Amino acid sequence: MNAVLHAERSSDDPLRCEWLTKRYAGQTVLSNVFLEVTRGTVLGLIGRNGAGKTTLIRVLLGLEQPDEGRAFVFGEPSLGLTDAVKQRIGYVPQEPDAFAWMRIGDMLEFVGRQYPRWDSDFVELSLARWQIPTDRRLGRLSPGERQRVALIRALAVSPDLLVLDEPASALDPVARRDLLREIVARAAERGTTILFSTHIVSDLERVASRVVFLHDHRVVVDAALDDLAETHARLRVPAGSAALPASRIPGEVSRHHQLDGSITLVIARSRGEDWPEIVATPGTRLDALNLEDLFIEVAR
Amino acid sequence: MNADRFTILPGATEPIYRQIGSQLRRLIASGQLPPGEELPSVRDVAVQHAINPMTVSRAYCQLEGEGLLTRLRGKGMVVADGAHAVLSPEQRLARLQAQLADVARQARELNLPARLVLQRLKLLLEGPE
Structure with a gap:
């Protein structure tokens, strides 16, 4: 007490x-x-x-x-x-x-x-x-x-x-x-x-x-705005890729299955930290996000 | 230098502090901001563009760390003496390399002929800011 x-x-x-x-x-x-x-x-x-x-x-x-x-x-x-x-x-x-x-x-x-x-x-x-x-x-x-x-x-x-x-x-x-x-x-x-x-x-x-x-109803992102482009990104994983586990990966904020079978994720890391290993898998693509992209990607 | 000389694009993936930093680097490298030139205060830039003051001071501090700006007592930030070594056209072009490479990649993805892209670029270069 x-x-x-x-x-x-x-x-x-x-x-x-x-x-x-x-x-x-x-x-x-x-x-x-x-x-x-x-x-x-x-x-x-x-x-x-x-x-x-x-x-x-x-x-x-x-x-x-x-x-x-x-x-x-x-x-x-x-x-x-x-x-x-x-x-x-x-x-x-x-x-x-x-x-x-x-x-x-x-x-x-x-x-x-x-x-x-x-x-x-x-x-x-x-x-x-x-x-x-x-x-x-x-x-x-x-x-x-x-x-x-x-x-x-x-x-x-x-x-x-x-x-x-x-x-x-x-x-x-x-x-x-x-x-x-x-x-x-x-x-x-x-x-x-x-x-x-x-x-x-x-x-x-x-x-x-x-x-x-x-x-x-929960906080999904809490970040310094200046660092957002460094700490958050969109990851595209092609259809049928074995690289992505069904469970959450480290830093995963959201995950959406696209009509063509591919999957897009928003992932987060701390400043100076590395992205999870999956970003190095051939076929995946990592894109910078601005705040509006992030908002739409997570909230849709 | 006036605070309204900066161009701030909130929707860009380049964070605002980096937009300010890279604009200053280019203006200094081209000699448009000579040594001793006073920069607008953090407050003035922030209020003029309605952007966060910490974002502006972060940009200033970064350039101070690179030796391009110096803090003068009572005067605020000025362009540093050493910064005046005006870069050659090749050196200045090198600073655009990354952006140009990006445009080239996207133009290829869009399957645009070089002629059209160059035409548009020429218009942008010669047109009003």
């Missing part, structure tokens, strides 16, 4: 979880997720719709209780965060709908009073830049406007940890690029830790330092 308590206190990483499992009505939506997110990481979370991204974010932040496992934010158990830690978090849910009856200006003023590091200059600048009328009620905004207001609110708290669930889903390309630049500037200037989920792979490739890929 002592050892467990000690382990809890030893890490104040912005986000950490172990053995996270979540079920809804008997259906598993998250299965044994482990994560450690160090300060300054820009982590992109990808996965198909229903892969468990939103659930993972909500359990990490303590908005939902896991069935198994534990999550921590800055070293505190997510299910009992103190105000001191909550004030360091900026969070934009997928469909922000709080305070629908309030006017934008009033809401921002109200929320701002609860945060000691509220950046009212940033709020003013952003409202002007994004042409948001402050006297409109939140409930009357378009989805894109509502998302922008939620982003302004999350960024204005000068968060040490910024969590964005599909932040770009209702934004046009210009607003999206604005947001990506803001993310990058925060990471560069303040070392802000950022977790964002998206299915726009090119956004993730630009701004993320690390990618976590959820598929079938």
Whole structure:
């Protein structure tokens, strides 16, 4: 027990979880997720719709209780965060709908009073830049406007940890690029830790330092983006090849049988490690993968 | 040098830090970036292209390790003195060898006559960037 308590206190990483499992009505939506997110990481979370991204974010932040496992934010158990830690978090849910009856200006003023590091200059600048009328009620905004207001609110708290669930889903390309630049500037200037989920792979490739890929409710890829071309590849094995065992090979991420009888695999290795022996077998072919290829190859 | 001089292609199999590194190597080898030329800050490149700052600094550090860049106090990164030995056309061509070999292989796989490929390459070389 002592050892467990000690382990809890030893890490104040912005986000950490172990053995996270979540079920809804008997259906598993998250299965044994482990994560450690160090300060300054820009982590992109990808996965198909229903892969468990939103659930993972909500359990990490303590908005939902896991069935198994534990999550921590800055070293505190997510299910009992103190105000001191909550004030360091900026969070934009997928469909922000709080305070629908309030006017934008009033809401921002109200929320701002609860945060000691509220950046009212940033709020003013952003409202002007994004042409948001402050006297409109939140409930009357378009989805894109509502998302922008939620982003302004999350960024204005000068968060040490910024969590964005599909932040770009209702934004046009210009607003999206604005947001990506803001993310990058925060990471560069303040070392802000950022977790964002998206299915726009090119956004993730630009701004993320690390990618976590959820598929079938588990983490299938967790890699530094700069190293992805080195650590992940597609292997094609021709039809009828005896080289490929029926069981998983080391580093195997996915395996698909093609119509012509050939098999494609996604394989992973650590930096500096060799590929498994099978890649040297005549007839097999190893191809570099970009993130989009990897996503499609694994998720189809 | 301005941050917008880099071309970043997110979908490429070449990681972004290597895209930055190889563009810098070519600009330095051709003398377009002379010794002492200041590079844009990591922050400026990152924000301009909306790319991760660590990716940019990784590229800079790699070229610093190769002796092509030096870190100047108060000024950031500049092109190193030793880097100015402008390479001969053959030496510069050698740096394209791998990419050209790749194009040649793919052109053969597509069963394209050399004439057509060369024509297109010529257009690309002479056209606007």
